[in-house]
Amino acid sequence: xxxxxxxxxxxxxxxxxxxxxxxxVFSAAKEMGVNKIYGxxxxxxxxxxxxxxxxxxxxxxxxDVELLKRTPSAFLGSCRYKLPKIEGNEAxxxxxxxxxxxxxxxxxxxxxxxxxxxxxxxxxxxxxxxxKPQKFVxxxxxxxxxxxxTDHCPGYGSAAKYIASSMKxxxxxxxxxxxxxxxxxxxxxxxxxxxWLTAAAALSRGEDCDGPDMIYLPEVTFDVDDFMARVKKxxxxxxxxxIAVSEGIKLADGRFVCELGGGSDFVDAFGHKQLSGCxxxxxxxxxxxxxxxxxxxxxSTLQRAATHLASLNDINEAFNVGYLAVQAxxxxxxxxxxxxxxxxxxxxxxxxxxxxxHQIANVERPVPAEWIINDGTDVSDAYVEYARPLILGExxxxxxxxxxxxxTLKNK
Amino acid sequence: xxxxxxxxxxxxxxxxxxxxxxxxVFSAAKEMGVNKIYGxxxxxxxxxxxxxxxxxxxxxxxxDVELLKRTPSAFLGSCRYKLPKIEGNEAxxxxxxxxxxxxxxxxxxxxxxxxxxxxxxxxxxxxxxxxKPQKFVxxxxxxxxxxxxTDHCPGYGSAAKYIASSMKxxxxxxxxxxxxxxxxxxxxxxxxxxxWLTAAAALSRGEDCDGPDMIYLPEVTFDVDDFMARVKKxxxxxxxxxIAVSEGIKLADGRFVCELGGGSDFVDAFGHKQLSGCxxxxxxxxxxxxxxxxxxxxxSTLQRAATHLASLNDINEAFNVGYLAVQAxxxxxxxxxxxxxxxxxxxxxxxxxxxxxHQIANVERPVPAEWIINDGTDVSDAYVEYARPLILGExxxxxxxxxxxxxTLKNK
Numbered sequence: 001x002x003x004x005x006x007x008x009x010x011x012x013x014x015x016x017x018x019x020x021x022x023x024x025v026f027s028a029a030k031e032m033g034v035n036k037i038y039g040x041x042x043x044x045x046x047x048x049x050x051x052x053x054x055x056x057x058x059x060x061x062x063x064d065v066e067l068l069k070r071t072p073s074a075f076l077g078s079c080r081y082k083l084p085k086i087e088g089n090e091a092x093x094x095x096x097x098x099x100x101x102x103x104x105x106x107x108x109x110x111x112x113x114x115x116x117x118x119x120x121x122x123x124x125x126x127x128x129x130x131x132k133p134q135k136f137v138x139x140x141x142x143x144x145x146x147x148x149x150t151d152h153c154p155g156y157g158s159a160a161k162y163i164a165s166s167m168k169x170x171x172x173x174x175x176x177x178x179x180x181x182x183x184x185x186x187x188x189x190x191x192x193x194x195x196w197l198t199a200a201a202a203l204s205r206g207e208d209c210d211g212p213d214m215i216y217l218p219e220v221t222f223d224v225d226d227f228m229a230r231v232k233k234x235x236x237x238x239x240x241x242x243i244a245v246s247e248g249i250k251l252a253d254g255r256f257v258c259e260l261g262g263g264s265d266f267v268d269a270f271g272h273k274q275l276s277g278c279x280x281x282x283x284x285x286x287x288x289x290x291x292x293x294x295x296x297x298x299x300s301t302l303q304r305a306a307t308h309l310a311s312l313n314d315i316n317e318a319f320n321v322g323y324l325a326v327q328a329x330x331x332x333x334x335x336x337x338x339x340x341x342x343x344x345x346x347x348x349x350x351x352x353x354x355x356x357x358h359q360i361a362n363v364e365r366p367v368p369a370e371w372i373i374n375d376g377t378d379v380s381d382a383y384v385e386y387a388r389p390l391i392l393g394e395x396x397x398x399x400x401x402x403x404x405x406x407x408t409l410k411n412k
Numbered sequence: 413x414x415x416x417x418x419x420x421x422x423x424x425x426x427x428x429x430x431x432x433x434x435x436x437v438f439s440a441a442k443e444m445g446v447n448k449i450y451g452x453x454x455x456x457x458x459x460x461x462x463x464x465x466x467x468x469x470x471x472x473x474x475x476d477v478e479l480l481k482r483t484p485s486a487f488l489g490s491c492r493y494k495l496p497k498i499e500g501n502e503a504x505x506x507x508x509x510x511x512x513x514x515x516x517x518x519x520x521x522x523x524x525x526x527x528x529x530x531x532x533x534x535x536x537x538x539x540x541x542x543x544k545p546q547k548f549v550x551x552x553x554x555x556x557x558x559x560x561x562t563d564h565c566p567g568y569g570s571a572a573k574y575i576a577s578s579m580k581x582x583x584x585x586x587x588x589x590x591x592x593x594x595x596x597x598x599x600x601x602x603x604x605x606x607x608w609l610t611a612a613a614a615l616s617r618g619e620d621c622d623g624p625d626m627i628y629l630p631e632v633t634f635d636v637d638d639f640m641a642r643v644k645k646x647x648x649x650x651x652x653x654x655i656a657v658s659e660g661i662k663l664a665d666g667r668f669v670c671e672l673g674g675g676s677d678f679v680d681a682f683g684h685k686q687l688s689g690c691x692x693x694x695x696x697x698x699x700x701x702x703x704x705x706x707x708x709x710x711x712s713t714l715q716r717a718a719t720h721l722a723s724l725n726d727i728n729e730a731f732n733v734g735y736l737a738v739q740a741x742x743x744x745x746x747x748x749x750x751x752x753x754x755x756x757x758x759x760x761x762x763x764x765x766x767x768x769x770h771q772i773a774n775v776e777r778p779v780p781a782e783w784i785i786n787d788g789t790d791v792s793d794a795y796v797e798y799a800r801p802l803i804l805g806e807x808x809x810x811x812x813x814x815x816x817x818x819x820t821l822k823n824k
Contacts, residue, residue, distance in 0.1 A: 014588050042591045073584035079591050165815045169717035172485035172818060176426050179454045179491050208818045280689075300709045305581035309720060311814065391814035402723065402803035403577045406584060406620045 003033050004104040006326070008055075009040030009047060010074035011081075011112035011119070013143065015155025016162070016307040017318035019075045021111045021139050023068045024322025026059055032330060038103060041409075043079035044110070044119055048092070050099055053409070064407055069315055070397055071406040072307035082115055083122045086129070093126045100134055107135045107329035111322065113142030113153070117337055117361040124335030124357065135329040138337035138357055139322050143304045145196035148365045149355045150339035154321055155304070157314030157390030160200035162306040163189060163299065164391060167204035167212065170297060171242050178239030181293060184231060184286050185242045187212070188279035188298040192248040195219050195367045197303070199379045201244035203387060213241050218248035219366045220376035222257055224285075230377065231286055245278055247298075257281055308404045312393025317350065324352050348389035415445050416516040418738070420467075421452030421459060422486040423493075423524035423531070425555065427567025428574070428719040429730035431487045433523045433551050435480045436734025438471055444742060450515060453821075455491035456522070456531055460504070462511055465821070476819060481727055482809055483818040484719035494527055495534045498541070505538045512546055519547040519741035523734065525554030525565070529749055529773040536747030536769065547741040550749035550769055551734050555716045557608035560777045561767045562751035566733055567716070569726030569802030572612035574718040575601060575711065576803060579616035579624065582709060583654050590651030593705060596643060596698050597654045599624070600691035600710040604660040607631050607779045609715070611791045613656035615799055625653050630660035631778050632788035634669055636697075642789065643698055657690055659710075669693055720816045724805025729762065736764050760801035 008025045010018055022039075029037045041051040053076065059065060068075060084092060100108065108123065110116050120138040127134055140147050145156035167187065174185045189198040195217025205211035213234050216222060234241045249257045257278040279296035287294040321338040328336065336354045343349040371383040397404035420437045422430055434451075441449045453463040465488065471477060480487060496504060512520065520535065522528050532550040539546055552559050557568035579599065586597045603609040607629025617623035625646050628634060646653045661669045669690040691708035699706045733750040740748065748766045755761040783795040809816035 010588075014585055042589075045591050071584070072581045074588040077591070078588040080589070161814055165720060166714060166718075168815055168818065169484045169719065170713050172483070172820070173426055173713045173717040176422075176486040176490040177454075177492070179457050179489070203813075204815060206813060206815070206817075208820050208822070277692075280692075295712065297712045297714065298710070300707065301582050301585045302578060302709065302714070305585040306578075307581065308577060388813060393814075394811060399806060401615075401618060401800065402573055402805075403580055403616060403618070405618075406580065408584070408620050410620070 003035060003330070004106050005036040005038060006034050006107045006109065007038040007040060007047065007052065007100070007103070007105045008109040009043045009111065010076050010078050011043040011110060011116035012078060012141070013304060014073040014078055015141055015143050015304050016072050016158035016310040017155055017315050018111055018141050019071045020069045020315045020318035021141060021154060021322035022075055023065050024319035025109050025139065025326055026055055027065060028323040028326035032326065038105065039076040042077035043081060044083065045079035045081040046077065047099065048095065052103065058407070058409065067398060067405065067407040069319065070307055070395065070404065071408070072305040075407065075409070080115070083119050086122060086126055096123070097132055097134070105134065107137065107326070109137055109139055109325050109329070111139040111141045113144060113147060114362055114364060117147070117357055120337065121335065121357045121361040127334065135332070135334040137325040137329045137333060138360070139325045140337055140339070141318070143197060144191055144194055146194040146364045146366070147360060148363045149360055151342040152340060152390055154314060154318035156196060158306070158310040159197055159303050160203060160387055161311045161391035162303050162309050163197060163200040164203035165309060166299065167201050167244070168209045171204065171209060171212070171240070174242055175240040182235045182239045182241055184235060184283070184292050184294045186279040186283045186294065186296045187242065187244050188247055188296065189244055190299065190303060191218060191246045193218055193364055193366070195246050198244055198246040199367055199383050200387060202379045202384055203391060212244040213238070214243045214377040215379055216243070216245045216249050216377065217367055217372060217379070218246045218250065219369070220372055221252050222249040224251065227282070228285070228289065232290060235290065235292055245282065247278060249278055308397045310395060311391045312395050313348070313390060315395050320352060328354050345385055345389055348392070415447060415742070416518050417448040417450060418446050418519045418521065419450040419452060419459065419464065419512070419515070419517045420521040421455045421523065422488050422490050423455040423522060423528040424490060424553070425716060426485040426490055427553055427555050427716050428484050428570035428722040429567055429727050430523055430553050431483045432481045432727045432730035433553060433566060433734035434487055435477050436731035437521050437551065437738055438467055439477060440735040440738035444738065450517065451488040454489035455493060456495065457491040457493040458489065459511065460507065464515065470819070470821065479810060479817065479819040481731065482719055482807065482816065483820070484717040487819065487821070492527070495531050498534060498538055508535070509544055509546070517546065519549065519738070521549055521551055521734070521737050521741070523551040523553045525556060525559060526774055526776060529559070529769055532749065533747065533769045533773040539746065547744070547746040549737040549741045549745060550772070551737045552749055552751070553730070555609060556603055556606055558606040558776045558778070559772060560775045561772055563754040564752060564802055566726060566730035568608060570718070570722040571609055571715050572615060572799055573723045573803035574715050574721050575609060575612040576615035577721060578711070579613050579656070580621045583616065583621060583624070583652070586654055587652040594647045594651045594653055596647060596695070596704050596706045597652070598691040598695045598706065598708045599654065599656050600659055600708065601656055602711065602715060603630060603658045605630055605776055605778070607658050610656055610658040611779055611795050612799060614791050614796055615803060624656040625650070626655045626789040627791055628655070628657045628661050628789065629779055629784060629791070630658045630662065631781070632784055633664050634661040636663070639694070640697070640701065644702060647702065647704055657694065659690060661690055720809045722807060723803045724807050725760070725802060727807050732764060740766050757797055757801055760804070
């Protein structure tokens with residue numbers, strides 16, 4: 001039977017490889033003879049406004065697919081929009097299914113993290129409730145790496161590779177000085193609740209680099225006095241002190257460390273606090289109390305946009321989960337998410353599975369407590385063994401005029 | 413006549429290619445039959461403490477030279493130490509010449525910027541005054557690109573390439589959102605007095621990227637009210653607004669913009685103010701006055717340490733100025749600095765010269781006024797034509813376990 005149309009969207013914070021998953025969806029749909037491949041312009045929010053893109057007008061050949069894999073951020077545009085609960089909001093859901101009917105859409109794919117998987121859950125629940133034929137499959141994506149069931153999340157490996165590589169570079173920079181007094185460098189890494197990204201600072205360690213002196217994850221309560229005592233001890237022993245901290249580190253009383261600096265709170269559309277500045281707060285405190293030279297670096301969106309340094313394993317896995325989502329939908333699966341199953345870490349052997357979305361949506365997976373060591377100031381070798389294969393390999397960027405070339409909606 | 417020994421030092425803020433110049437000095441000295449190649453551990457400050465390294469113990473073969481070119485930050489360690497004036501401080505100078513005599517040092521090379529070239533000037537002046545035979549040649553290095561006479565400075569091209577490439581990535585990230593309200597991103601770039609680095613944000617422009625909406629250099633007085641009016645106008649027209657600002661932008665009354673946020677002043681050993689945070693100050697101001705979502709990103713030392721994305725032209729030129737410095741010294745030159753002379757920008761043809769250090773030391777070259785356009789909010793095509801060749805080409809990093817491998821003093 002001839003296939004009709006599909007639609008795919010990207011949601012939440014972008015990653016270095018979120019477009020690789022889009023490339024996977026596009027390639028599978030093309031190969032399977034799907035008629036039209038629609039993209040949601042700015043996720044479900046755009047979809048609700050019937051803001052759809054015919055992807056074939058932008059992705060015309062294999063070269064464009066390769067360029068899409070090398071393009072950071074959400075090619076289709078993203079959003080932070082959470083569907084309301086079904087009860088009392090049937091009109092919103094009916095509108096979405098009307099749009100799907102209007103555009104002959106058989107399957108909907110959503111590339112995203114926890115909140116986006118909730119969208120797949122709600123849509124598939126509503127379809128079951130109303131006997132609708134459309135299929136809904138989730139494609140995992142989050143630099144936070146906090147989705148359950150899947151071994152890890154596409155996007156994490158590349159962010160971790162950026163964090164580890166940049167950490168090596170700025171540690172070397174920090175080691176340049178310190179003839180008379182040590183310099184203390186505090187590096188702030190993303191991750192509100194889960195410390196996966198901050199843990200990646202440990203991947204900078206090797207024969208040529210000792211890595212950061214301490215690593216603080218949000219899974220452990222942060223004790224300012226203990227931190228200051230440890231910094232002073234390190235500064236007495238070393239000419240360069242480097243500490244990696246999660247943006248989400250919190251005191252015992254529940255306050256975020258960034259709040260100590262008088263920084264404003266900002267709550268995004270999902271109700272998450274917008275955090276920034278705990279590295280600045282800590283660097284200022286150390287400078288004021290010790291007279292040492294300090295520096296604060298915040299990786300900010302650089303860590304999720306650095307496709308020029310993406311992990312090849314990550315790019316390939318991101319592509320594959322997108323590809324497999326289309327196969328699964330046409331195999332009749334719905335209300336599910338593709339998962340990554342690691343069979344062996346060294347040598348790295350990876351496979352894929354599919355899992356009920358109800359067990360995944362809105363569940364956050366923290367770094368296991370047994371991997372957090374040295375009184376909450378470091379991560380163990382078990383973490384490094386887990387994460388190392390995820391950052392391996394590179395995909396050469398296509399350099400034009402000295403910078404990486406991307407493909408965008410302007411390039412129609 | 414058999415050659416005796418030389419010594420080389422690195423000084424000031426590191427760059428992505430400062431070690432390529434060190435590799436050039438080392439390679440030339442090896443080829444010319446120099447006996448021992450000493451490195452100053454932490455520049456002149458280490459030299460004064462007789463803290464010398466025999467470089468051949470660390471750089472053993474061609475592979476090590478290649479790895480040195482791929483290693484960020486100062487391999488030998490750096491310092492920020494300015495020699496005192498000769499008059500009244502002869503003891504310091506005599507001590508330095510005693511150390512040179514003790515170690516049979518014929519030539520001294522110093523890789524650095526304005527302040528470091530002052531060291532070459534002072535030492536060669538003292539040698540002339542006292543009839544000392546040693547030769548002193550400067551090797552230019554500064555991401556700030558503010559040395560006079562030379563067309564540009566090694567280190568600048570790689571920092572500019574990082575700034576342009578990362579700018580493209582974070583602009584794309586910023587464009588992901590903005591369905592309902594625009595997001596305003598302020599990116600803070602290094603450069604206290606000269607806007608060369610901030611201007612490099614313009615190199616992000618091309619077929620796939622419009623680049624930042626505005627670029628503010630420290631050469632132009634910053635008007636907060638005019639800035640706010642322009643931001644509001646842009647935010648009414650676009651869903652993503654991106655602005656590049658120099659850390660050194662100043663108000664008409666002489667205050668730095670970063671001071672408006674109540675940030676502390678910090679003066680380094682050279683008497684420069686330590687700046688940070690003008691992007692945060694401006695982002696907070698925009699958020700408070702407009703209710704728009706804002707984000708501040710500071711490239712900090714990432715922009716001078718990103719050897720994984722260094723410009724091949726820059727790496728090669730950095731190597732060559734180091735190499736030619738050794739040749740020049742053994743040709744009898746002293747009190748001079750190697751310069752880069754560009755014969756043609758497209759196709760790029762580069763040559764090298766040598767120039768009297770007295771015309772270079774302590775002179776800062778700003779971005780030409782005629783290249784700053786649109787009421788001080790952008791740079792012209794003439795700048796882009798000047799800078800484009802400096803960021804061209806890449807040197808593949810040696811990736812080990814997912815991160816770039818470096819060579820360090822620990823790898824003896």
